[in-house]
Amino acid sequence: MILPLIRYMLVSYSRSYRYLPPLLAFVVAIGFVYSNVPNPIMESYAFSSTLLFIVSAWLTFGFMDAEPIAQQRVTVLHARSLTAYYVAKLLLLSGFGSALGLFATLYPALLRKFDRSPSLLELGAALLAHGVLVLLGIGCAAFFTEKSVPGRPFALAGLAIVVILSVAGKGLANALPDAVAPAAWLLPPAFRVMDALIRSETVGGWGIALSLAVAALYAILLMALFVRLMSRKQF
Amino acid sequence: MTAEPLVTLTDATKTYSGRKVLREVSLALLPGETVVLTGANGSGKSTLLRALGGLTALTSGSRRVRQPGERRFAVGYAPDHLPKLKLTAREYLGHMAAIGGMEAAGRQERIERLLARMRLPGGIDRLRMHDYSKGMLQKINLLQAMLHGPDLLLLDEPLGGLDREAKQECERVLAELKSQGTTIVLASHEPVWRDDIADRRLAIAEGRIVRDERGGRPASDERPRWRLVQCELPEGAGPTAFAEWDGVLRTRPEEGGRMSYWVRSDRSDALLTALLAAGAAILSVQAGEGETDG
Numbered sequence: 001m002i003l004p005l006i007r008y009m010l011v012s013y014s015r016s017y018r019y020l021p022p023l024l025a026f027v028v029a030i031g032f033v034y035s036n037v038p039n040p041i042m043e044s045y046a047f048s049s050t051l052l053f054i055v056s057a058w059l060t061f062g063f064m065d066a067e068p069i070a071q072q073r074v075t076v077l078h079a080r081s082l083t084a085y086y087v088a089k090l091l092l093l094s095g096f097g098s099a100l101g102l103f104a105t106l107y108p109a110l111l112r113k114f115d116r117s118p119s120l121l122e123l124g125a126a127l128l129a130h131g132v133l134v135l136l137g138i139g140c141a142a143f144f145t146e147k148s149v150p151g152r153p154f155a156l157a158g159l160a161i162v163v164i165l166s167v168a169g170k171g172l173a174n175a176l177p178d179a180v181a182p183a184a185w186l187l188p189p190a191f192r193v194m195d196a197l198i199r200s201e202t203v204g205g206w207g208i209a210l211s212l213a214v215a216a217l218y219a220i221l222l223m224a225l226f227v228r229l230m231s232r233k234q235f
Numbered sequence: 236m237t238a239e240p241l242v243t244l245t246d247a248t249k250t251y252s253g254r255k256v257l258r259e260v261s262l263a264l265l266p267g268e269t270v271v272l273t274g275a276n277g278s279g280k281s282t283l284l285r286a287l288g289g290l291t292a293l294t295s296g297s298r299r300v301r302q303p304g305e306r307r308f309a310v311g312y313a314p315d316h317l318p319k320l321k322l323t324a325r326e327y328l329g330h331m332a333a334i335g336g337m338e339a340a341g342r343q344e345r346i347e348r349l350l351a352r353m354r355l356p357g358g359i360d361r362l363r364m365h366d367y368s369k370g371m372l373q374k375i376n377l378l379q380a381m382l383h384g385p386d387l388l389l390l391d392e393p394l395g396g397l398d399r400e401a402k403q404e405c406e407r408v409l410a411e412l413k414s415q416g417t418t419i420v421l422a423s424h425e426p427v428w429r430d431d432i433a434d435r436r437l438a439i440a441e442g443r444i445v446r447d448e449r450g451g452r453p454a455s456d457e458r459p460r461w462r463l464v465q466c467e468l469p470e471g472a473g474p475t476a477f478a479e480w481d482g483v484l485r486t487r488p489e490e491g492g493r494m495s496y497w498v499r500s501d502r503s504d505a506l507l508t509a510l511l512a513a514g515a516a517i518l519s520v521q522a523g524e525g526e527t528d529g
Contacts, residue, residue: 001334001336004330004333004334005334007330007333008330008331008333008334011322011326011330012320012321012322015321015322016321068318070314070315070316070317070318071314071317071318071320073285073290073312073314074312074313074314074317074331074379074380075331075334076290077288077290077310077311077312078331078332078334078335078379078382078383079334079335080307080309080335150252232292233292234289234290234291234292235285235290235291235292
């Protein structure tokens with residue numbers, strides 16, 4: 001049931017062209033960044049994965065409400081499961097975002113845009129970082145749908161605030177008084193992944209792995225909560 | 236012996252943004268019965284349909300379904316307007332059939348049979364649904380609801396936008412489904428044109444069932460005669476005022492607090508008397524017959 005749902009959503013979404021603005025923005029930005037060579041490997045990957053976090057949130061915002069509500073009801077009744085319906089949506093977005101992550105990882109490596117050839121470990125870490133930040137972007141944006149936030153402008157403003165806090169969380173965490181500093185762990189940890197990649201030589205492989213694991217766990221919890229909330233809320 | 240209900244709502248209440256759209260509705264649908272649900276716009280018809288189909292999380296109350304044997308309970312639902320998607324009818328129905336778990340082998344055959352039954356014009360594959368006329372879209376809407384041979388078929392304004400020929404075709408298909416034992420609930424802001432298919436008539440106003448009648452009216456090819464009463468309602472009277480008055484076929488709020496009522500000819504004098512007694516000013520009365528569209 002999930003695969004037919006994904007196929008249907010993919011065909012409908014591809015004909016809506018809603019994916020074009022975020023897709024073009026991402027590809028143009030990557031092309032622009034790598035127009036000058038050489039570039040430092042992990043810092044460049046930190047930038048492209050953070051950009052992908054924002055782009056995947058943008059894609060999710062446009063995709064979640066792409067299907068009119070009357071048709072959503074019809075599709076859910078055919079599928080006989082709201083959970084399957086939302087899982088299919090999340091899987092499709094994850095697949096699309098991961099393809100962009102693969103492009104952002106391989107394009108500079110294959111076309112020699114770096115100051116040296118990246119190692120397999122660096123490539124693996126970069127690929128995982130892009131994938132995890134795709135999931136995090138989807139998890140954050142999924143809550144800003146028409147069903148959750150009445151009014152598109154409010155939803156967009158809310159999502160923009162969350163995205164900014166997720167990316168600029170390190171500065172916020174440093175500015176917080178010690179007593180409330182642990183509250184920074186509540187922020188979506190995109191900034192932690194970015195920071196670990198930029199300071200890869202200092203934090204080492206385990207440091208990167210830990211930041212990725214925290215971000216992945218955060219993203220999965222967000223998505224699970226979203227599916228649960230939507231299934232309970234229905235229409 | 237009375238059959239066990241297929242779907243039972245008990246004290247079903249639904250609130251949207253603090254407004255009660257359904258108010259403690261208790262309703263049991265028997266297997267195989269055809270129910271016509273009427274009510275003015277905003278009376279709660281569509282919400283009640285969605286509550287019966289399990290598409291709405293009730294604010295309070297419960298919905299119980301009797302599972303039909305081993306297989307899962309299947310609901311077919313046609314919303315009042317199917318969105319204009321960028322898919323052809325065959326693509327759309329193919330996707331919906333696959334999502335519903337229909338095997339690839341039987342899918343095509345089923346879709347072709349349904350398309351043939353609805354007598355859609357040739358060349359539908361050259362157009363996507365966003366280029367379809369209202370009538371064609373409504374036919375696809377009905378077809379998708381019937382795809383999986385549902386136990387319960389919920390139709391929201393199924394005849395809206397259809398010309399007379401298309402309405403007759405839809406009524407013929409509904410009569411066939413009824414004869415096959417499908418439970419059908421048909422919501423309409425006016426009584427269906429040929430309403431002999433109904434076993435039960437419900438009327439809803441302000442979220443409450445205000446009338447529940449069993450037994451069909453005799454089939455008749457006679458076109459109903461009605462009068463269109465246009466009036467100015469007294470201050471404080473809402474658009475649902477007199478919507479459930481005996482004989483009222485349809486209502487429509489107009490600009491400047493005016494209302495239009497289509498009422499059966501034999502009940503028009505009673506409505507006029509009641510309107511005048513309530514302080515309404517009668518602006519015009521016109522006679523007509525058949526459909527009340529327009």
